[in-house]
Amino acid sequence: MAPKARKTFRSGADATRRGLLKAGFASALVAPMINSGQFKVFAQSGVTYSTRAVELVERSLVIDMLSILADLGDMLDAMYSGQPKLEDGLAITDAHLEKLRASGINVFHPAVGLGGRDSALSFIARLNAYAAERPDVFRRIDAVADFDRVMEEDRIGYIVGIQNAHHFNSPDDVNEFYALGQRVSQLTYNSQNRIGAGATERVDGGVTHFGAAIIERMNEMGMAVDVSHCGDRTTLDAFELSSAPVLITHSNARELVGGHPRTKSDEAIRAMARQGGVMGITGVRNFIRDREPTTIEHMLDHYDHVARLVGVEHLGVGSDMDADGYDDVSPDAYERLRSGYDESYAFRGQIDTDGFDHPQKIYDLTEGLIRRGYSDADIELILGGNFKRVLGDIWKS
Numbered sequence: 001m002a003p004k005a006r007k008t009f010r011s012g013a014d015a016t017r018r019g020l021l022k023a024g025f026a027s028a029l030v031a032p033m034i035n036s037g038q039f040k041v042f043a044q045s046g047v048t049y050s051t052r053a054v055e056l057v058e059r060s061l062v063i064d065m066l067s068i069l070a071d072l073g074d075m076l077d078a079m080y081s082g083q084p085k086l087e088d089g090l091a092i093t094d095a096h097l098e099k100l101r102a103s104g105i106n107v108f109h110p111a112v113g114l115g116g117r118d119s120a121l122s123f124i125a126r127l128n129a130y131a132a133e134r135p136d137v138f139r140r141i142d143a144v145a146d147f148d149r150v151m152e153e154d155r156i157g158y159i160v161g162i163q164n165a166h167h168f169n170s171p172d173d174v175n176e177f178y179a180l181g182q183r184v185s186q187l188t189y190n191s192q193n194r195i196g197a198g199a200t201e202r203v204d205g206g207v208t209h210f211g212a213a214i215i216e217r218m219n220e221m222g223m224a225v226d227v228s229h230c231g232d233r234t235t236l237d238a239f240e241l242s243s244a245p246v247l248i249t250h251s252n253a254r255e256l257v258g259g260h261p262r263t264k265s266d267e268a269i270r271a272m273a274r275q276g277g278v279m280g281i282t283g284v285r286n287f288i289r290d291r292e293p294t295t296i297e298h299m300l301d302h303y304d305h306v307a308r309l310v311g312v313e314h315l316g317v318g319s320d321m322d323a324d325g326y327d328d329v330s331p332d333a334y335e336r337l338r339s340g341y342d343e344s345y346a347f348r349g350q351i352d353t354d355g356f357d358h359p360q361k362i363y364d365l366t367e368g369l370i371r372r373g374y375s376d377a378d379i380e381l382i383l384g385g386n387f388k389r390v391l392g393d394i395w396k397s
Contacts, residue, residue: 053366056379057104061147062362063384065280065318066228066250069110069130069158071096072322076333090126097137099323104362106150106384107141109249109318111161113189113229120167124180127160140181144392147384161249163229164189171217178221183395184249185218186226187211187238190262190342196234199262200342204231212241219243222396228318232265239271244394247387248272248279250318251287253305256298258290261344266309273310276393278386280318281306283325283356286346296355300368303382312378316387323359325352 068075070090078089092100100108110127114120130138139146139155150157161184168174168185177185187207190198195211197204207215215238218225225246227235238246254263264272264279272279281302282288289298306315327350329337338347355364362383369379 047360047364049360049363049367050370052376053363053370056366056370056376057363057383060380061107061151061384061388062105063107063109063147063317063387064105064362065109065159065247065278065316065387066111066163066282066320067105067108067318068112068322069100069108069156070322072324072326073329073333075322076329076337080333080336088126090123092130096323099359100156103323103359107147107157107159109159109161109184111163111184111186111249113163113186115164115166117167117169117173120162120177121180123162124160124177124182127158128181130158142181142183143397144388144395145397147388159183161185161224161226163226164193165195165214166193168195168214171213174214174217174221174223178223182223183391184224184226184247186228186249187215187230188234189229196237197231198234199229199231200344201231204233206233207237207241211237215241216243222394224391224394227268229262231261232268235264235268236271239268239275239277242275245275245277245390246272247277247390247394248318250280250282250320252281252302253309256289256301256305257287260287260290260346263287269306269309269314273314276390278314278316278390279306280316280387282318282320283353283361284320285351285353286348287320288353290346292348294353296353296364296368299353299356299365300372303369304372307374312374312381313386313389315382317362317365317383319356319361321352321357325357327352327357 070092075089078084078087081087112123114123128140131140137156139150139157141157141159146157160181162182163186165185165187187195188198190200192198192201194208195214196207215225219242225238225242226249227238227246228249228251248264252263254260254265257263269279281299283299285294288294288302303315366379369382
């Protein structure tokens with residue numbers, strides 16, 4: 001394995017992307033604040049971060065295993081426009097690109113929930129176009145060695161995945177979509193499909209015979225199985241059936257959130273860890289706490305819970321949002337988004353979590369992990385080392 005490149009933290013116009021000084025954000029970071037040991041990462045926000053937090057983010061491979069690359073508001077506006085094929089809701093503007101550059105994240109997994117084959121083909125084609133349109137900026141992550149390449153090349157990496165497996169009509173379709181670049185697939189979204197049940201389905205009968213064949217083929221191909229949105233029985237069946245580690249890319253601990261169905265039981269978290277998997281913690285408000293206030297401190301409680309239960313080596317980041325979060329989208333898109341989910345999602349006034357709702361949220365997470373007493377080595381694992389390790393175990397190359 002190639003040595004990990006250290007991301008430099010510089011002041012001045014010659015800073016790299018990881019130094020956060022590019023284009024319109026060239027004034028975002030100047031020098032440590034006098035005698036404070038803190039850095040201002042994004043001038044417009046006025047927020048400062050400790051030298052330790054900034055250096056940790058700078059030198060780490062940071063992977064967000066569920067984060068939309070495009071602007072979520074643009075994506076939803078296009079989706080609900082009545083002519084989604086005429087509007088490219090997944091386009092990345094120069095202004096939004098600079099938010100990605102300043103985020104501290106090296107690799108994104110921009111998966112969405114889709115219905116069938118045609119939608120999946122269109123979505124993957126659009127993701128593949130990112131690297132084709134801007135090869136100087138984006139790299140598609142196909143193999144574990146690509147994690148090192150994005151660090152060395154100072155590019156933005158992305159993993160092609162889909163938050164459903166409804167597009168697999170036969171095991172051979174797994175091979176086809178793997179060839180197109182897909183490396184991660186949830187088995188279900190929130191409802192029932194031919195593979196199993198989603199988290200908000202009324203009855204969960206577990207993984208079907210067809211689903212078992214799909215999991216077997218995913219294992220053979222080296223495509224990661226994700227159970228983030230699966231129902232409880234389907235989740236546990238996947239751990240039993242899969243010969244490779246199974247991921248929970250973005251969910252939280254049910255024990256801390258009043259039994260929310262989109263979160264995972266301690267039994268499921270233990271099963272994930274026994275297999276060598278990793279669980280990304282999300283910043284969605286109603287998955288963190290069932291009452292107010294709901295802040296980043298309560299999100300950190302989920303990191304602590306999983307770490308105590310199964311160990312820090314099974315923890316990662318799966319923010320489940322774009323750079324800005326859900327609460328910045330247009331009112332119409334916001335209401336239509338919320339209306340598409342079962343009432344058991346229990347949305348409240350906001351979707352984002354206080355203190356984890358802006359482009360630099362990975363720095364806030366890192367500061368929080370420092371406050372909670374995690375070592376630098378453990379924080380590097382949480383920020384991306386664990387997901388890199390487990391994907392290396394799953395992928396065939």
